[in-house]
Amino acid sequence: MKRVGKPVFWIVVVITLLFTTLSITGITTQYGDVKNVIIKGVDQIRWGIDIRGGVDVTFTPESGKDATADELDAAAEVMRQRLVTLNITDYEVYTDDASNRIIVRFPWKEGETDFDAESAIAELGDTAMLTFRESDERDVDGKPSGVTKETVILQGADVQRAEANYGAIDNTGKAEWYVQLKLADSGKTAFADATTRLAGKDCISIWMDDTMISNPNVNSAITDGVAIISGNFTQESAESLANKINGGALPFKLETENYSTIDPTLGTGARDAMVLSGVIAFILVCIFMIVLYRLPGIVACVALAGQVGGMLAALTGFVPGMNSFTLTIPGIAGIILSIGIGVDANIITAERIKEEIRSGKSIDGAVELGYQRAFSAIFDGNITNVIVAIILMGTFGPPDSAFATLLKPLLFLFPASTEGAIYSFGYTLLVGVVANFVFGIFASKYMMKSVSRFKCFRNPWVYGGSRNV
Incomplete structure (x- = not known):
């Protein structure tokens, strides 16, 4: 077994916790009225329409008009321009050539208090x-x-x-x-x-x-x-x-086929409830892991914290110049599910280490074999989740996205759709699995191999085995 030095544990722990803290708090400087963002924190997350509140409206060409794909694209481009002139930049505009539709989703303006959906649609509909x-x-x-x-x-x-x-x-x-x-x-x-x-x-x-x-x-x-x-x-x-x-x-007149609205009060209430439930679940999971698996449980909690930090960094863009991702309520659910996947990976590894110790292996041998024999099961489970996430993002995301291009030969199997909420779920699931690979498998492995070299942690009991007598 290749030995890992004792300092590695503390180095990985410090880097992981520092990274997670920065992904939550960010770093900004203030000079007068000018705010300079050095590292993006959770306050830089772009909230989706289902959280911030807004309008989801479907437009169709006027009766009797069979618009071509080029005409629909031209109309969609005008819609985007109109939204920008209204200072609404966090929007989604898609075309569905199969059914002659233009789907527009846009949030309420920042600081807006009069949530009149019909007026908002009429204002956008003035682009006739x-x-x-x-x-x-x-x-x-x-x-x-x-x-x-x-x-x-x-x-x-x-x-x-x-x-x-x-x-x-x-x-x-x-x-x-x-x-x-x-x-x-x-x-x-x-x-x-x-x-x-x-x-x-x-x-x-x-x-x-x-x-x-x-x-x-x-x-x-x-x-x-x-x-x-x-x-x-x-x-x-x-x-x-x-x-x-x-x-x-516009190359033709548009009519409103249907629309729905979300009040921002309900959206932020659901967001806060899900965030609170996620925090409570994280704490309970950490307690469970520590009580049941002792030292591997502590290492698992540090790895889970790093996984959360990685997901938040992927949402905010972390550093200036990187685009942030719009987070919806299903996206938050994807984060919570990804944490569950990370917990599952750590449980599999901890159980394997416990089994190896009970079969008479040394501490070093049990740690090495535990990670080695657990990896295939963890890898297979994570890869299947990656495949599901990519399919969700390719099927329900923007038609010009990289995932849609990748899956283009298969998308004929699915109806045309541009459901941003499902796209957000697929994205958070994907980045959660990637973060689990980085922190839940590799970082935790180096932490465990390093901490096992400390004399105080050479007792099999701290790994779930029987106490030395």
Whole structure:
């Protein structure tokens, strides 16, 4: 048996506990209002919609429209852009080509207190068909009519960017809020022709579906593809118009098929309950391991702490520059299940060590053979969990993820799905198994082989055997 020095035990224990502590607390520095994250802690975890609260909505093309895969992808991209303009960056947008659906999940805005799901969906649904039309003729219902209905100058795809700005726009030097449009190449010629024809005579109205959102007058011909919309804007109204224009380049109108909401109070309550149950379970498991297996139980508890630290680090990204992972309630369940898997691995090893001691092996021989003979059973069990986790992540995760690409030849067996909660469960299960390999097998093995060399731990009783007389 290759000997492991006595200091190895203390080195592994210190590194493991330090790593676990840092993965929980993190390290940050504060200089004035600037907060610099050096190591990410649990406060950097991104909580999923089922915890933070939010909306899960499914959109479909308007009745009679059979959208192509490219059109669905284009609409989904507009949805993403619209969410970003609303300062919602922690979102999920997927397309289901088989059933012509776009699935959108987004959390409540940070600090939002008015959880009106219909308003949130309506705000996102304003990313319908955007058009620029000649004049502003309307019928009794406010819909475009006459020349306005017949003459579409630009569509949303012809606008590259709209931006709300504040400053002077004429020779008077008076500062005001305005919206600046930058046109795509596809719209420059049509807009130049229209503004040349309508300059000083009429307006160009801007419509979201059949709702007019602005009707600025044309003061001069615009031939360079950059236009300014002005006229008694406030900051809020200018930004609102810019956001609507930026999010309006849909290739077809969308309808809401169904939606569901989660109140953040219920979500955080479930999260806190699961975290508390996990902490209690961890403490009870440690007590059980120590009472039943003595020294191997203590080593197992240190390894389990390292496994928890590894899972938390994988969720937060640990160091700046690494992406964090969105944690859902099933994801928390995956963490707890992974701890159970880690406990199982340590129990198998501890039982093997106990059996070897009872069969007359020396302490060193029992430790070596215990890990050696337990490894195959632990390895087989962990590999099956890895396979299950990868299948869950490939089947229920984003279609462009590495796991989905890996399993692409097999995914025809499963219906199209983008269930982020199940994806989170698969992820935490996978990282938990990997962490168990690192800490529950290899780190615990080196700790046990090292600590067994101390004279005070040469008694078979501390490994579950009979006490020396």
